[in-house]
Amino acid sequence: MLGYYEYFPQKRMNVSVKETGESKYKILVAEKDFEAGDVIYKEDPLVVALDSDLQQMGTHCSHCLRLIHKGMAIKPESDRLNAIYCSKECQVASKAESQNLLFTLESPLPPGMDQGLSSLTKPKREEAQKVFTDYLKSTGKTNPLLLARLLARQISLETAKFTPNQPGGIVEPPLTDEGSPGYGISDHIERLRYIDVNALEAERKMITEVLGSALPGLESTLPEDKHALAMGKIAYNAFGVCYSGGRDDKPVSTARPEDQERTRTPYGTSRQIGSGLYVVSAYLAHSCEPNVRPSFSSGTAELHLVASRAIKKGDQLTMAFVDVTQHPDETAEQARRRRRFELARGWRFKCECSRCVSDVTDEAEGDLGVGRDESKVEAAVSRVESGQAGIMPDTD
Template identity: 40%
Template sequence: MTSKIEGYFHHFPPKSFNVAIETKASATMPGTRSMLVAQKDIKAGEVIYKESPIVATLDYDLHEAGTHCNHCLRVIVDREAAVTTSDNFKSVFCSSDCQIAAKMQYQNLLFSLEPPLPPQMSLPLPEEQKEQRQAAQEALVSHLAANPERTGSSLIVAELVARQLALETEKMITAMMPGAAPKAPGGDFTDAEGGGYLLADHLERLRFLETEAPSEEVKLLSDVLAAALPGLEAFDTPERYATFLGKVAYNSFGVCYNGGRLDRPESYTLKTRTPFGTSHQVGSAFYTVSSYLSHSCTPNARPSFDGESAAEANPDGTTELATDGSAELKLVATRDIAKGEELSVAFIDVAQPLDARRAELQAGWKFVCTCAKCKEEAEAAAGEGEKVELPAEDASKLEPTMKRFEKTTEEVPAA
C-alpha cells in the first residue's frame, strides 16, 4: 500500500508544472506534511503553473442573478451568447464549451433527466422513474435555495461526488465498450501521468477537517443518485459525505478576480483560501495540485484568477474594466524562489493583526501559523508584556493510509 502511495508522487503533479509534492517538515505550518516544492529556480512575477478546478460553484446570489457562468465562474458579458439550460437548477453558462463540460462532469447526474449511461447501455427511463428523478432534484434545488449560505459547501460536495461517479462510470464503459464513453473536456487533473491513478486517489491523499454530515443533505443527494441510477446511492454514505465536506472545507480556494466584489452576503460563512478575504469572492473552487500549497503570512506565491486582459485593459493598475477572470488558478511568484523551496500562499488577508490572523486560521483550518512574521510579532508582543497564545497542534485530519505514510516519512532521519 505504501509503495502505491509513494508511487503516486512520482506521477503527479504533471512535470510541466515544474513543482513536486514532497513530504517533510513545513517551514510555516505545524508538523510534517505533503507540500508543493519548486522544481526549478523561479523569478518574481513568473506564472509557475495554471490549473483548472475539479469542481467550482458560484455563490448562490450570483447564481440566482444569472450574471456569471455556473462552470468557470466568469462574468457573462454578452448575454446573447450565454447558454441557458432547462435543467432543474436553471444554470447559465458563458459558452457551449462550459455547458458541455458541466453536463458531462456533474450537471447531467444532478440536475437533468437525461440517462446517466450511453444509449448502448441503457433503456429509456420509465415515466415513473422520470417523475421520481424530477422530484428528487427539485427537493435538492429547494434545499440549496433555502440555505444559500451553505451552497459553497453542500453544492460543491454534490458536484464532487457526481464528478467522481461520472469518471468511474466512464472508466467502466470504456472497459466494456471502447469508444462508447465520450471523454469530458477538462484542463484539470483527475488522473496522473501513469500509475493508473484516478480522482479517488487524489481525494484520498488530501487533508480534511473533522465535521458532521447534515443528515438532510446526505438524504437529498442519495435520493438524487438513486433516482438517476439505482445503486449509486451506496456511494453517498454519511461517513463519506462528512469526509468530502471536510476536504472541501480545508482545501477550497475562494475565486476572486479584478479586486473582488463588495456585495457578498455576510451570511455566507464558508472559509476558503483567499488572500483577499472571503467577503470578496464570487465562488469556491477545488483543485488537486493547489490543495498541497502551504499557508504563510509572508508567502512566496499568490493565486491569481484575473484574466489575460487585466493588465492591458487598465495600464494604470486598476482592474475595473477587465471582465475575463475565471476559476482557472494561476500561481504567481511574489519573489524569487529557489529550486526545492516550499511553495506557500496566504489563506487569509495577512494585513490583519497577529491575533486576528491566528484566530481566523484556527477557525478555518485548525492550526496556528508559525511563519517568520508570526514568530517575530509574537516575540515583540511578549516583550511588551502582552499574553501570547502558544501555537496549537494541527487539528486537520488525514485518511489512515496517508497518516501512516506521513508518520513513516517523519520517522526517517534526514540524509
C-alpha cells in the same frame, strides 16, 4: 516501485510534493528558480461552484465562472439550478461531468443503455433535485454542491467506461504524468488533508437521494463516515475564486463564525465569486508572509500560481489562506489577531509562521480554540506512505 508522488504533480507544473520530516505533512516545493511575478503553473479546478447569489442572478458561467455580458449567455432548456454558460464548450463539459446527473431529468446513462429508466425515475428525480436546490438557495452554501459535483463527476466517469471514445464524452482529468498506474480522481482526493467538521445528515440525505433517484443503487454511495470525511476535505482545501479585484456585494453570512464556509483566498472570502477544488494547489501551506499567490487573471476559475518574490529551486511554496494585510482601521495587533482567528476557525491550526512569531504581543490568545494543527490525513494513506501497512499511526 515508484510511488504516487513520482507521477503527481505533472512535471510541466514545475513543482513537486515533498515530506517535511513529519510523516503526516506534505508540502509543495519549487523545481526551478522563479523571479517575482513569474507564473509557476496554471491549474484547472476539479470541481467548482458559483456563490449561490450569483448562481441565481445568472451573471456568470456555471462551469468556468466567467462573467457573461447581458444577452450572451447560453441557457439550457431545462436545468433546475439555473445554470448558464459562456460557451457551448463549457455547457457540454458541465453536462458531461455533473450537471446532467444532478440537475436535469435527462438520462445519466450513455446512449443505448437507458432502456426506459429515465422515464420511470423522472418523478422521484424531480422531487429530489427540487429539495436539494431549494436548500442550496435558502442557505447559500457551496460546499454541499462541491461534494455533489465531485461524486457526480466520478460516477459519470465510471458510466462512460461502457462507451469509450464517445464524442463529447467525459474523460479523466490529466493530473499525472504519462506512464502512471491509472490514478483517478478518488486517488487524488484520498491523499488530501482534512479537518473534523459538523457534517449534517440532512445534506448527506439530499445528495444521496439526488444520486439514487437518477441511478438506483447510488443512494449508498455516501455513508455517514465518508460524508464527514469528504466535507472535511472540502472545508480544508477549497479555494476562493476571485478576479478583477473581487466583489463588494456578497451577502453577509448569518451562520455562526465557527460554522461559516471559508475558502483559501488572500483577498478575503467576502470578495470571491465562487469556490473550487485544486488538487495540486491543495498542497500549498499557509504563511502570513507567503512567497506565492493564486491569481485568476484569465477571468475564469483557472488558477495561476504567481511568485510574490524570488524563489529558489527546492524552496517550499506558501500562500496566504486569508487576508493578511493590515486594514486602515486596524492596529498591527488587531490585524494579527484577526487573521489568526480566521485560520483557527477555518483550518484548525495556530499559525506559527515567521510573521506571527515576530509580531508576537503580550495579548492573550487562549481563546483561539486550538493549540496545534488539527488537520489530518486518512489513516490508510498514512500507513502506506510510512511503509507501516500493518500499523495504525497517530494522525492527530
